[in-house]
Amino acid sequence: MPAVQETIDQVRSIDVDQYKYGFETVVEMEKAPKGLSEDVIRFISAKKGEPEWMLQWRLDAYKRWLTMQEPDWARVSYDKIDYNDIYYYAAPKKNQAPKSLDEVDPEILRTYEKLGIPLREQEILAGVEPERRVAVDAVFDSVSVATTFKAELAKAGVIFMPISEAIREYPDLVRQYLGTVVPVTDNFFATLNSAVFTDGSFVYIPPGVRCPMELSTYFRINEKNTGQFERTLIIADKGSYVSYLEGCTAPKRDENQLHAAVVELIALDDAEIKYSTVQNWYPGDAEGRGGIYNFVTKRGDCRGRNSVITWTQVETGSAITWKYPSCILRGDNSRGEFYSIAVSNGMQQVDSGTKMIHLGKNTTSRIISKGIAAGKSENTYRGLVSAHRKATGARNFTNCDSLLIGNECGAHTVPYIESKNATAVFEHEATTSKISEDQMFYCQQRGLSDEEATALIVNGFVKDVLQQLPMEFAVEAQKLISISLEGSVG
Amino acid sequence: MAEIKLMKTPAETGLAQAYETVKTTLPGDAQSRAQAFELFTKNGLPHRRVEEFKYTDLRALMREAAPFAGTPSADEAKAALQDTKALSGVKAIQVPFVNGHFVRDAVDLGGLPEGVEIVPLAEALASGHEWLAKLSPVSWANQNPVYQLNTTFMADGVMLRISGEVDTLIHLRFVTASASAVATATRVLVLVEDGASVTLLESHESTDGANHQPNDVVEMIAGDRTNVRHVRLNAEGDKALALSTLALKVGAEAEFFSLNVVAGAATSRHQVFGVLNGENTKVRINGTTMLKGGQHADSTLVVEHAAPHCESRELFKTVIDGEATGVFQGKIIVPHHAQKTDGRMMSAALLLSDGGTMNNKPELEIFADDVQCAHGATCGQLDEDLMFYLMARGLPKKEAESLMVQAFLGEAIEFVDNQDVHDALVNVLEGWLRARA
Numbered sequence: 066m067p068a069v070q071e072t073i074d075q076v077r078s079i080d081v082d083q084y085k086y087g088f089e090t091v092v093e094m095e096k097a098p099k100g101l102s103e104d105v106i107r108f109i110s111a112k113k114g115e116p117e118w119m120l121q122w123r124l125d126a127y128k129r130w131l132t133m134q135e136p137d138w139a140r141v142s143y144d145k146i147d148y149n150d151i152y153y154y155a156a157p158k159k160n161q162a163p164k165s166l167d168e169v170d171p172e173i174l175r176t177y178e179k180l181g182i183p184l185r186e187q188e189i190l191a192g193v194e195p196e197r198r199v200a201v202d203a204v205f206d207s208v209s210v211a212t213t214f215k216a217e218l219a220k221a222g223v224i225f226m227p228i229s230e231a232i233r234e235y236p237d238l239v240r241q242y243l244g245t246v247v248p249v250t251d252n253f254f255a256t257l258n259s260a261v262f263t264d265g266s267f268v269y270i271p272p273g274v275r276c277p278m279e280l281s282t283y284f285r286i287n288e289k290n291t292g293q294f295e296r297t298l299i300i301a302d303k304g305s306y307v308s309y310l311e312g313c314t315a316p317k318r319d320e321n322q323l324h325a326a327v328v329e330l331i332a333l334d335d336a337e338i339k340y341s342t343v344q345n346w347y348p349g350d351a352e353g354r355g356g357i358y359n360f361v362t363k364r365g366d367c368r369g370r371n372s373v374i375t376w377t378q379v380e381t382g383s384a385i386t387w388k389y390p391s392c393i394l395r396g397d398n399s400r401g402e403f404y405s406i407a408v409s410n411g412m413q414q415v416d417s418g419t420k421m422i423h424l425g426k427n428t429t430s431r432i433i434s435k436g437i438a439a440g441k442s443e444n445t446y447r448g449l450v451s452a453h454r455k456a457t458g459a460r461n462f463t464n465c466d467s468l469l470i471g472n473e474c475g476a477h478t479v480p481y482i483e484s485k486n487a488t489a490v491f492e493h494e495a496t497t498s499k500i501s502e503d504q505m506f507y508c509q510q511r512g513l514s515d516e517e518a519t520a521l522i523v524n525g526f527v528k529d530v531l532q533q534l535p536m537e538f539a540v541e542a543q544k545l546i547s548i549s550l551e552g553s554v555g
Numbered sequence: 556m557a558e559i560k561l562m563k564t565p566a567e568t569g570l571a572q573a574y575e576t577v578k579t580t581l582p583g584d585a586q587s588r589a590q591a592f593e594l595f596t597k598n599g600l601p602h603r604r605v606e607e608f609k610y611t612d613l614r615a616l617m618r619e620a621a622p623f624a625g626t627p628s629a630d631e632a633k634a635a636l637q638d639t640k641a642l643s644g645v646k647a648i649q650v651p652f653v654n655g656h657f658v659r660d661a662v663d664l665g666g667l668p669e670g671v672e673i674v675p676l677a678e679a680l681a682s683g684h685e686w687l688a689k690l691s692p693v694s695w696a697n698q699n700p701v702y703q704l705n706t707t708f709m710a711d712g713v714m715l716r717i718s719g720e721v722d723t724l725i726h727l728r729f730v731t732a733s734a735s736a737v738a739t740a741t742r743v744l745v746l747v748e749d750g751a752s753v754t755l756l757e758s759h760e761s762t763d764g765a766n767h768q769p770n771d772v773v774e775m776i777a778g779d780r781t782n783v784r785h786v787r788l789n790a791e792g793d794k795a796l797a798l799s800t801l802a803l804k805v806g807a808e809a810e811f812f813s814l815n816v817v818a819g820a821a822t823s824r825h826q827v828f829g830v831l832n833g834e835n836t837k838v839r840i841n842g843t844t845m846l847k848g849g850q851h852a853d854s855t856l857v858v859e860h861a862a863p864h865c866e867s868r869e870l871f872k873t874v875i876d877g878e879a880t881g882v883f884q885g886k887i888i889v890p891h892h893a894q895k896t897d898g899r900m901m902s903a904a905l906l907l908s909d910g911g912t913m914n915n916k917p918e919l920e921i922f923a924d925d926v927q928c929a930h931g932a933t934c935g936q937l938d939e940d941l942m943f944y945l946m947a948r949g950l951p952k953k954e955a956e957s958l959m960v961q962a963f964l965g966e967a968i969e970f971v972d973n974q975d976v977h978d979a980l981v982n983v984l985e986g987w988l989r990a991r992a
Contacts, residue, residue: 138606454909469924472891482915482932487906490935495919495928 073439073470080351080410080440084382087317087347090176090287094206097154099290103127106260109154109207113229113263116236126249126259133253139416140445140477141385143321143358151323153261155288156208169210176285177203180314199279199310200225204295206288207263214278221277223307224269228296231267238269242300246329246366246393254325254387255362258294262327265295270305270336279308284324286315286346286357292323299329301336303369308339313382315347319355321384326361334369334396339377342390346382351440353412356384363390364420367399367428374400380407380417389447391420394428394459401430409442409474418448418479423459423489430460436467438474445477452489459489466495567599569620573738574707577623581710583680583687591706594697601700610882610914611853613700616822617796621768623708624654624737632658635732641758641790644982645975647724654731655739655769656711670719670751676712676742686714690744692776692804696828701798705772708740718748724756724973731761731769731795738768749778749806754973755785759799759819761792766821770798779806779833785813786976788983791820800826807833807862812970817844817852818983824853824882831858831865841967842871843980845987846879846911853882856900860893863923869900872967874960875911876991886918889926896926904934905963907956957988 077083097108106127110120135146157170200214202225209227218225224235232239249259266282286293301307315322324346330338340363349356359382365374376390392401403419421430430450438444444467452459467476482491508518563571574592581588600617601608627635632653650673651658657675664673674684696702715725731739747753761767769791777783791797797820805811815825827840842854858867873881883902904913917930937959945955964984971977 467919467921469921472894472922472924474924475920475922477921478917478919478930480915480917480930480932482934483912484904484906484914484934485912487909487911487936489906491915491933493915493917493930493932495930 084317084347086180086314086345088179089316090172092170092172093158094155094288095158096152096288096291099152100149101151101153101261105153109261109263112154112156113232115229115232118240119232122244122249123260126256129250130253130256130260133256135253139387139447140443141387141414141416143385146323146358150290152288152291153294154263155206155291157205157210173205173210176287177283180283180285199281202227202266202282204264204282204284206286206291206293209264218277222271222274223276224267225280226267228265228267228298229263235269238300239267239298242329242331243298246331246364247327247362252362254360255327258296258325258327258362262294262296265297265326267297268299268307268309270301270307272303272305274305276305276307279310281310281312284311284313286322286324289318290320290322292325295326297326297328299338299340300331301333301338303333304335306337308341310341310343312343312345314345315357317347317350317355321356321358323358323360328361328363330365330374332365332367332369332372332374332399335371336369337373338365339375340365340390342378342380344378344380344382344386348382348411348413349384351411353384356413357382359383359386359388361388363388364393365391365401366393367396367401370396370398372396372399373402375402375404376419377404378406380405380415384413386415386417388417389419391422392430393422393424394430395424397425398427399425400428403432403434405434406437407435407444408437408439409444410440411442412440413442415443416445416447418446420449421451421461422449423452423456423461425456427458428456432461432463432465434465436465436476437470438467438476439470441473443475443477445479447479449481449483450491450493451483452486452491454485456486457488459486461491463493464495564600564614566617566620570704571596573620573623577708581708582677583683588707591697591703595700595703595707598700607699607855607884610884610916611824611851616851617768621736621738621766623710624731624733624739626656627653629660631732632660635730636661636728638732639728639730639760641728641760641788642726642756642976642979644979645724645726645756647726647756649726649728650713651728651730652712652741654733654737655741657713668721668723670717670721671723671725672716674714676714676744677710679714684714686716686744686746689746689776690742690774691802692774693802693828693830696800696802699800699826699828701770701824701826702772702800702802705740705742705770705800708738708770709742709772710740712742712744714744714746716746716748717751717753719751721751721753724754724976726756726758727773729757729759729769729771731767731792733762733767734765736766736768739770741769741771743771743773745773745775747775747777747781747783750780751778752782753784755783756976757785757787758790759788759797760790761795763792763794765792765794767792767795769795772800772802774802775804777803777805777809777811779808781806781809781811783811784972785811786971786980787813787815788980789815789817789819789823789825790983791823793819793821795820797823799824800828803827803829804832805829805836805838807836809833809836811836811838813839814841814843814967814971815854816968816980816983817842817846818987820850820852822851824855826855827857829858831860831862831867834862834864836862837866839868839970841869841970843964843967844871844873844881845964845984846874846881847876847991848879849877850879851882853884856885857888858886858898859888859890860896860898861890863892863894863896865893866897867899870967871902872964873902873904873913874907874964875904875913876907878908878910880912880914882914883932884916884918885930886920887928887930889921889923889928891922893923894925896923896928898926898928900930902932903963905960906934906936907960953992957992960988961985
């Protein structure tokens with residue numbers, strides 16, 4: 066079955082030429098010299114006022130990176146990146162350690178206003194109090210420009226600050242966890258990130274604390290010829306809970322820009338981390354000029370017993386996406402979940418999916434992935450589910466569907482399912498025939514047409530995925546809710 | 556960032572030496588062999604960093620290259636065939652190969668039933684037979700290193716042409732009989748004319764205790780409105796490293812069925828490369844694999860829907876005992892124009908022991924927007940509830956297990972419509988279960 070009209074319209078409304086966040090902010094910037102060298106790394110480290118061990122860590126990563134080769138196994142193609150033609154550090158000049166929002170360049174504040182990101186706490190409080198409040202860390206190119214609700218979070222014992230600040234203020238905590246989920250040597254882009262990362266968020270939730278509000282980081286690439294290399298580290302100590310959301314946009318430009326981030330999540334005993342992404346980087350124009358290369362390593366470590374990590378992503382942006390948010394299910398009874406909707410348009414290329422690595426006993430994982438390809442785009446789901454020898458009682462359920470609109474695009478599924486334990490039960494399916502005849506009959510009996518009934522049932526299912534997103538940011542994703550997946554192919 | 560150059564392994568060096576030794580004696584066009592070997596040498600034996608061989612690292616699994624077997628004498632061939640058992644209860648025209656060479660004395664080439672023609676390949680290669688132009692029907696199979704090796708070294712085989720409805724079964728019997736390890740490269744080309752139908756059997760046997768290295772390729776061009784049933788049994792010896800390829804091109808409104816049963820070899824890899832080249836064709840490719848001890852078996856499958864309105868069904872069942880490793884890699888490709896394609900691929904694995912491993916990779920590559928493609932993969936142990944149910948009715952544990960394994964594997968064998976063949980395969984299955992108990 067081909068896609069229904071409603072779906073086509075919905076996808077069209079977020080097509081590449083409809084990109085709304087493509088404006089540019091003109092502020093005076095301070096940059097590191099172009100290119101990558103030990104000196105640039107020393108420059109970044111000095112700018113951040115880092116301790117010696119951090120600089121050494123970066124330099125070791127850089128040395129390692131020089132010996133590595135760019136991976137080419139993903140189903141994406143692009144011209145070779147000249148790593149010496151990129152600025153690795155760019156920060157607004159007036160942003161030399163602002164004490165409050167008043168010291169931040171008003172141009173930047175206006176930018177976030179335009180993007181609809183609340184940076185002023187009182188503004189949120191003045192109006193009708195929303196159901197839930199959100200603390201925001203706003204990252205502009207290479208630096209964090211503002212972090213809201215820090216004081217209120219501190220009362221609960223929650224640390225939420227730019228990682229560069231955390232390295233100075235809580236060096237022991239950072240040192241204990243940084244690089245323990247994504248090792249410095251993990252892969253080409255992660256190693257590059259380890260050498261040159263500039264900002265990102267650091268979150269620590271103390272034992273037994275339920276984080277009193279949503280945390281979020283908003284990434285904005287603004288400056289020309291810069292790469293953004295953010296690093297996020299979230300630690301949920303025993304019995305704690307946190308929900309975190311990241312959003313990202315960039316101006317329209319004709320050249321490609323590199324975004325190579327590393328996100329590490331650590332959940333200790335009984336802790337839960339929900340990590341949601343609304344990825345809306347500039348996707349390039351209809352001819353495939355420009356756009357962000359989104360080469361990201363995201364990994365969560367369910368280190369403690371009964372811990373839970375949930376990844377939810379709504380992916381509509383980027384010229385090329387190369388990203389596999391994963392869970393290492395180390396603790397017994399731990400759980401990993403991955404919910405994804407990836408929509409590709411124009412000339413976009415998406416190679417995304419997840420890895421669920423079952424190490425502990427009775428670990429469970431669930432993967433729900435929906436890929437929608439339109440225009441001339443390529444949309445690939447690539448996922449690994451593996452059970453190691455000791456993962457007795459591991460369970461996985463995977464469901465990945467894809468939908469094509471038009472016949473110039475491609476949808477691909479590349480799952481890897483590896484089991485080394487007899488008691489592990491893995492199920493993988495990629496069909497839309499999961500709508501039961503009973504459900505269809507029930508709906509039709511009440512006067513709904515075939516299409517309406519299918520839409521209703523499928524939407525009910527997709528909503529499950531989207532409800533994983535924090536309310537405040539679900540708006541963007543809501544547009545996709547009504548996308549019917551009728552006509553899906555496996 | 557310097558390119559990392561891999562050292563040549565002893566097996567690769569051995570293959571290069573073997574090629575130098577035999578290249579002047581091999582029949583036919585030397586250029587295509589040289590080309591194939593050049594392609595092979597460029598990349599060497601595939602290893603785990605080569606995506607298609609991720610789970611079957613031939614560089615590690617093939618320690619040494621066994622010498623290529625010479626042509627057996629008439630007595631040797633006769634003796635070798637006497638010892639063979641695989642599918643022996645099934646009445647069929649026997650087309651035997653011993654150590655990679657067609658045993659001409661065993662077949663009355665002039666007295667074949669109507670619609671069956673057999674041409675020995677070695678002679679055809681030497682004389683430049685016109686059917687040779689039909690070799691390599693699946694162009695992209697040439698990129699495959701296992702296939703390249705067969706093209707380089709193929710010494711003998713047959714070309715088979717089927718026209719009309721052929722009721723008699725044809726049994727291609729591949730036997731490797733030698734106390735010391737030998738390598739073979741046999742090639743069979745099957746041409747099924749428009750409207751023809753046939754049932755082909757393949758059995759592969761080799762002597763236990765020797766590290767034989769057979770590499771067989773069966774190629775088939777099935778025309779429009781053909782109906783082909785193909786059953787293959789791997790009953791190789793316990794030390795063999797068996798590589799095999801089925802390259803297939805099917806025309807319009809045809810039906811094709813293939814089943815590969817793996818019961819032997821230390822290491823095996825069976826590759827199916829299929830192209831559905833005409834509209835309204837139905838293809839079913841099944842696999843049944845039984846593994847124990849340290850066995851390793853790989854089923855790799857690529858099906859290209861090159862025409863619209865075709866249907867393909869793939870069902871692979873794997874049972875793993877001991878420390879064995881099962882691999883399933885399947886891929887359905889649907890290009891832009893292949894609208895209304897209906898493809899379904901399923902791989903199910905049963906792990907009977909704690910030491911077993913199953914690797915599944917069911918892949919879809921879809922460019923057409925009005926198609927139905929599905930794939931599924933499961934992996935697990937025997938259902939405890941069902942076991943309890945059977946044991947509550949007085950069945951000992953082993954018997955209950957056997958019953959369930961039989962039911963599990965039976966699903967893929969069910970599709971064999973010839974009763975004798977079906978029964979012979981069930982015998983193989985039961986034999987495997989008995990050996991386990």
